[in-house]
Amino acid sequence: MVLIPRCGIRETDAFLIKNYKNTSVISGKKANKKWLCDTFGLDEKKPLFTFIGRLVGEKTADLFPEIFSQVLRKNDLSILLLGYGETKTEQALKLLSSAFENYNHFIGYDEKLSHILYAGADFLIMPSRVEPCGLNQLYALRYGTISIVNNIGGLKDTIKDLSNDGFGIVIPSATTEATVAGIIKAKAFYDNKAAFKKTQKHIMSIDHSWLQSAKAYQELYIKIS
Numbered sequence: 001m002v003l004i005p006r007c008g009i010r011e012t013d014a015f016l017i018k019n020y021k022n023t024s025v026i027s028g029k030k031a032n033k034k035w036l037c038d039t040f041g042l043d044e045k046k047p048l049f050t051f052i053g054r055l056v057g058e059k060t061a062d063l064f065p066e067i068f069s070q071v072l073r074k075n076d077l078s079i080l081l082l083g084y085g086e087t088k089t090e091q092a093l094k095l096l097s098s099a100f101e102n103y104n105h106f107i108g109y110d111e112k113l114s115h116i117l118y119a120g121a122d123f124l125i126m127p128s129r130v131e132p133c134g135l136n137q138l139y140a141l142r143y144g145t146i147s148i149v150n151n152i153g154g155l156k157d158t159i160k161d162l163s164n165d166g167f168g169i170v171i172p173s174a175t176t177e178a179t180v181a182g183i184i185k186a187k188a189f190y191d192n193k194a195a196f197k198k199t200q201k202h203i204m205s206i207d208h209s210w211l212q213s214a215k216a217y218q219e220l221y222i223k224i225s
Contacts (some may be wrong), residue, residue: 010143010204015115019031022204025144026197040104042078044113047190049077049148049183050121052114055085055093058130060150060174065092067176071183072100077190080121081105082113118143122196123186129174131155137168144200146189148182150174162189 010028011021017035020028030044037044055061061083068079081093084107096103104114118124124140124147133154137147141158148169149155160166162185169189171182190196 013115013119015112016119017116020119022201025200025204029120029122029144029200033122034120036116036120037078040080040082040106040187042102042104042147046076046078046102047122048120049079049123049125050117050145051079051081051083051125052117052136053083053126055083055089057086057185058128059085060091060129060179061085063090063176063179065096067161067179067183068093068096068103069099070176070180072103073097074163075184075187077183077187078102079104079125080117082110082117082145084108084176118145121145122190123148123169123183125152125179125183126155127174127179127182128152128155133157141206142201144204145194146186146199146203148179148186150178159182162199167199167206 010016011019011216013019016032018031020204024160033048034044036042036048042048051064053059071077072079081190084090090107093105094107097105118139122145124136124145126134126147127150131153137149137155137159140147146168147159148171149159151170151172156170159168161168169182169186171178
C-alpha cells in the first residue's frame with residue numbers, strides 16, 4: 001500500500017484547471033475535461049478514456065494500437081493517451097491520430113497534463129500484465145476517475161468490479177479481447193448517468209492511506225495475540 005492523502009489532492013492540486021471536492025465533482029471534472037478536449041481536439045460530450053504511463057509490455061501497451069482501433073471504430077467514445085516507451089508502439093499509436101478523430105496522444109511526459117488527465121478523464125485504462133502494487137488506479141480514485149484494470153496484483157486488491165457491487169471494471173486477462181470488452185462495459189456504465197455520477201462521488205472517498213493499513217495491522221495483531 002502507498003501513502004495517499006486522506007483529504008482529496010484534487011482540492012488543492014495547483015495543476016488543475018478547476019479544483020473540486022466530493023460535492024463539486026461533476027462541475028470540477030467537467031471543467032478539466034473541457035480543457036483536455038479543447039486542447040486535443042476531442043468531443044467533450046463523449047466519454048473520455050485515458051492511459052497514463054510507460055508504453056511497454058508490462059503495461060500491455062503493445063496491444064493498445066489494436067485495442068484502440070477496435071473500440072474507436074465501433075463505439076462513441078474518445079481516447080487520450082499520455083506516455084512514452086517502446087518505439088514500435090509509439091509509432092503505431094501516432095498513426096491512429098490520422099485514422100480516428102476521437103483519438104489523440106502526447107508522446108512523452110508532462111506533469112501538469114498527467115494531473116489534468118486524472119481529473120478530467122472519465123475512465124483510466126490499466127490492463128497491466130504485471131502490477132505488484134500500482135499507483136495510477138489509486139490516483140484515479142482520488143480524482144473520481146473510474147479504472148479499468150486487469151485482475152492481478154495490486155490492481156485486484158484495490159479495484160472491485162461493478163458486477164460485485166464495486167466501483168471499477170476488472171477484466172480477466174491482459175488480452176485485446178478482454179480489454180476491448182472492459183472498455184465497452186465502461187461505456188455502457190457511462191451511459192447510465194445516475195449510477196455513473198454516484199460512483200464518481202463514492203470512489204473519491206475511498207481511503208487507501210497508511211492510516212487504514214495501520215488499523216488493519218492493529219486489528220490483526222489483536223486477533224492473534
